[in-house]
Amino acid sequence: MRVLIKGAGIAGLTVAHELATSGAKVEVIDTAAGVGTGASGFAGGMLAPWCERESAPDAVLTLGCRAADWWDAALPGHVAKNGTLVVAPARDEAELRRFAGRTLGFEWLDEDAIASLEPALAGRFRQALFFRNEAHLNPRAALAGLHRKLLGMGVSFCFGVVQDEDPSGFDRIVDCTGRNRIGNTKDLRGVRGEMLHLKTLEVSLSRPVRLLHPRIPLYIVPVATACSWSAPR
Ligand SMILES: Cc1cc2nc3c(=O)[nH]c(=O)nc-3n(C[C@H](O)[C@H](O)[C@H](O)COP(=O)(O)OP(=O)(O)OC[C@H]3O[C@@H](n4cnc5c(N)ncnc54)[C@H](O)[C@@H]3O)c2cc1C
CATH class of the missing domain: 3.30.9 (D-Amino Acid Oxidase; Chain A, domain 2)
Known part of the structure; x- marks a missing residue:
């Protein structure tokens, strides 16, 4: 099964880990330049x-x-x-x-x-x-470690990707775009925190x-x- 995961925060990386472990061919894309630039990089852990x-x-x-x-x-x-x-x-x-x-x-x-x-x-x-x-x-260390592990497992990453429409050719697309989904997903709400x-x-x-x-x-x-x-x- 070929799966595209949108978003390389903690949700995207953990989903990628589970799917790759069960044999899926996983690709992760993110609009940002690297992992953990969203809420995950600023969490308390x-x-x-x-x-x-x-x-x-x-x-x-x-x-x-x-x-x-x-x-x-x-x-x-x-x-x-x-x-x-x-x-x-x-x-x-x-x-x-x-x-x-x-x-x-x-x-x-x-x-x-x-x-x-x-x-x-x-x-x-x-x-x-x-x-x-x-x-x-430590969320940043965990994100970096999981990213390295996923690369070693054959998961591919593409950063800085902005797409208006979902690409074709995937059996499943998993949306892990975090606060991007607020307003589009029922019961998802943002919680502001300061660090x-x-x-x-x-x-x-x-x-x-x-x-x-x-x-x-x-x-x-x-x-x-x-x-x-x-x-x-
Ligand atoms: C100050 C603070 C402290 C917190 N402390 C804790 C804590 O101690 N414990 C805890 O469990 N939770 C904590 N949280 C909550 C936790 O950080 C979030 O619930 C979690 O990080 C959400 O992860 P995520 O992967 O869904 O989102 P994000 O980490 O925001 O990742 C979403 C990713 O999607 C990417 N993206 C956005 N749009 C697109 C698109 N169109 N295409 C592709 N990629 C896209 C973004 O660039 C980003 O990398 C805290 C939050 C904050 C702000």
Whole structure:
């Protein structure tokens, strides 16, 4: 089977991987100059379906709970399976209880347990939710690694391609063009996020930390210092 995948973000590359693994002849095209120039290159890299379940439909959890193992099998060595810590300042502890009531797969931690998991947070929070089964990765490193692996598997890539009409000659065309589909695909909506890349030697975290806040929820995702954070190519 000959398949064309439009879009070389995380969706396009993972679909390409699955189809190529099952024997399809796969070609990937993208209007951009390389992989990960869309949302995927700017994601936090949290594989956090239990936390997402707080506001997402059940399918996000039932499918997402396989993500960390999928990455481990497809690209060994990229996933950190250290869980997620969810915290709130003392005045917003009601937010923690509200969050806990809308999801599952967590345990409550007290101040000592928080300090033993993340020494940099010692003395800062009285309670936390710990989602032990969650994981994270560096999205740009993962995209680059998957791209290299797919090239090795015989998947062909064509970047900088702008086409008004879908080309012929393919048995299937898979549209993974991300936000390009908003407005054309039912139930697909955009969610705006903003990222600050902070380099510091003073604070060291081992896992994503989500700070609950009634108006401005915030999270920190640690990126190993050995990993590059240059613009995606
Ligand atoms: C700041 C931020 C943080 C996030 N953090 C997380 C997180 O921690 N965990 C998580 O799971 N998700 C996170 N997300 C969401 C996640 O990034 C997206 O859901 C995901 O990257 C979408 O991937 P995609 O492949 O569908 O889209 P994209 O990565 O946007 O890829 C779409 C690709 O299609 C290409 N394209 C567009 N039009 C065409 C066309 N006509 N023909 C060919 N190619 C085309 C684009 O150039 C692009 O390369 C975050 C998002 C943001 C913005």
